[in-house]
Amino acid sequence: MLVWTSDIWGKLMGPYGFGENVPVLLQQLTQKYDQEIADELFEEYLFHQNTIYTVTYAAVPYLGQIACSTKDPEVRHNLFITCGVIEASRNDHKTEPFPSGWTALAEQVGASICEEIYSEYIKAISEIALLWEEVFAYAHTLDDSEKHYVLVADAAYRGSHQVANMLMTFMEEYIVTCSLCKQEIYLWPNDKHRCIEAFAQDPVFEEGQKAYPVIPIAKFLDVEQATISERVIMIDEKRLARDLPYLAGKVNCPSCGVDIRIWRALLEHF
Numbered sequence: 001m002l003v004w005t006s007d008i009w010g011k012l013m014g015p016y017g018f019g020e021n022v023p024v025l026l027q028q029l030t031q032k033y034d035q036e037i038a039d040e041l042f043e044e045y046l047f048h049q050n051t052i053y054t055v056t057y058a059a060v061p062y063l064g065q066i067a068c069s070t071k072d073p074e075v076r077h078n079l080f081i082t083c084g085v086i087e088a089s090r091n092d093h094k095t096e097p098f099p100s101g102w103t104a105l106a107e108q109v110g111a112s113i114c115e116e117i118y119s120e121y122i123k124a125i126s127e128i129a130l131l132w133e134e135v136f137a138y139a140h141t142l143d144d145s146e147k148h149y150v151l152v153a154d155a156a157y158r159g160s161h162q163v164a165n166m167l168m169t170f171m172e173e174y175i176v177t178c179s180l181c182k183q184e185i186y187l188w189p190n191d192k193h194r195c196i197e198a199f200a201q202d203p204v205f206e207e208g209q210k211a212y213p214v215i216p217i218a219k220f221l222d223v224e225q226a227t228i229s230e231r232v233i234m235i236d237e238k239r240l241a242r243d244l245p246y247l248a249g250k251v252n253c254p255s256c257g258v259d260i261r262i263w264r265a266l267l268e269h270f
Contacts, residue, residue: 001061001120008109012055015048019055022046026062033066033075042082050089050165054105057121060086064124067131073138077150080135083128084153088164129157136235145171147237154231160224165270172239174247176265181256185265187214189243196246200254212254214262216245225263 002008004027010020025041028034046056060083067079092099098106098118106114132154139150148171155164174187174196186199190211197211220226225248232241251260 001065002058002117008113009055009058011105011108012053012058014045014053014055015051016044019045019053019058022055022059026059029066030062033070033072035078038078038082047086047089050168052086052089054102054117056086058117061120061124064128067128073134076131077135077138077142080128080131081149081153083125084156084164085149085168087125088152088156088161088168090161093159093161125157132157136231139235144237144239147235148240150235151228151231151237151240155228158227162267162270163224163228166266167240169269170266172243174243174262174266176260176262177268178253178256178258178260179265180258181253183253183255185251185253185255185260187246187251187262194242196243198251198254210254212251214246214251215249217248218245220244220248222248222263 004023006023009023010018012019012022014022022041022045025037025045028037029041041059046052046059063079063083067076067083070076070079092101097111098114102114102118135150136154139147142150148167152164152167155161155167172189176185176187177183178185183200186202187196188199188203189195190197195216196214198214199206199209199211201209203209217225220229225244228240229244232244246262247266248263251262252258253260
């Protein structure tokens with residue numbers, strides 16, 4: 001891991017500037033975990049609008065070290081989600097030995113340093129991923145929205161980045177685009193009938209419009225859908241348990257009538 005005292009921290013970018021302050025915050029968290037400090041680190045230095053930065057890669061191994069060594073299930077849970085959201089936002093999955101966007105950094109600090117930062121990040125993510133069973137057990141005490149983010153993180157750790165981003169973007173209402181007419185289709189839950197219905201216009205602003213049926217799937221054939229379904233049952237996330245058969249199903253476009261496979265259309269956003 002990049003040592004605390006390295007001047008390279010000051011050459012790593014975050015959302016609002018360089019990362020010279022990050023080692024101090026990481027040291028504080030290592031000595032005594034404080035959620036306010038963790039939130040400041042995440043929101044001000046590591047993550048912004050689904051984007052991560054070079055300093056994020058250097059910081060994650062320290063967060064992973066805390067997550068894997070703590071005896072506090074809440075701390076483990078929080079860091080599992082934090083690092084999972086970071087991993088979901090990584091868009092350089094096939095670049096080796098480090099992301100292609102790091103060319104300028106490599107010229108400054110050397111390619112070997114970039115390789116080390118990147119490889120330590122990948123190692124940390126693989127180690128945090130192993131905590132999923134403990135995190136799932138703890139998450140049974142939480143509400144559905146918090147359970148949902150555990151599922152986001154879990155999908156990212158398993159390498160299903162499109163699915164992780166889809167789950168992170170859509171909590172209860174879903175939007176897909178028709179491949180033929182390019183019109184948006186709004187998929188909204190009907191809590192009374194415990195189903196999902198489709199609308200041509202946003203039902204928040206256009207009340208009273210016709211609702212179109214969404215046909216749920218009877219059995220999950222896609223491996224990722226089946227895996228998520230198993231995880232949803234394990235964690236008892238009731239909202240996604242209700243929605244998943246519909247998200248794996250199909251709907252006729254309200255605008256042109258063409259058959260839409262919802263899962264595929266959702267993932268096309270990502």
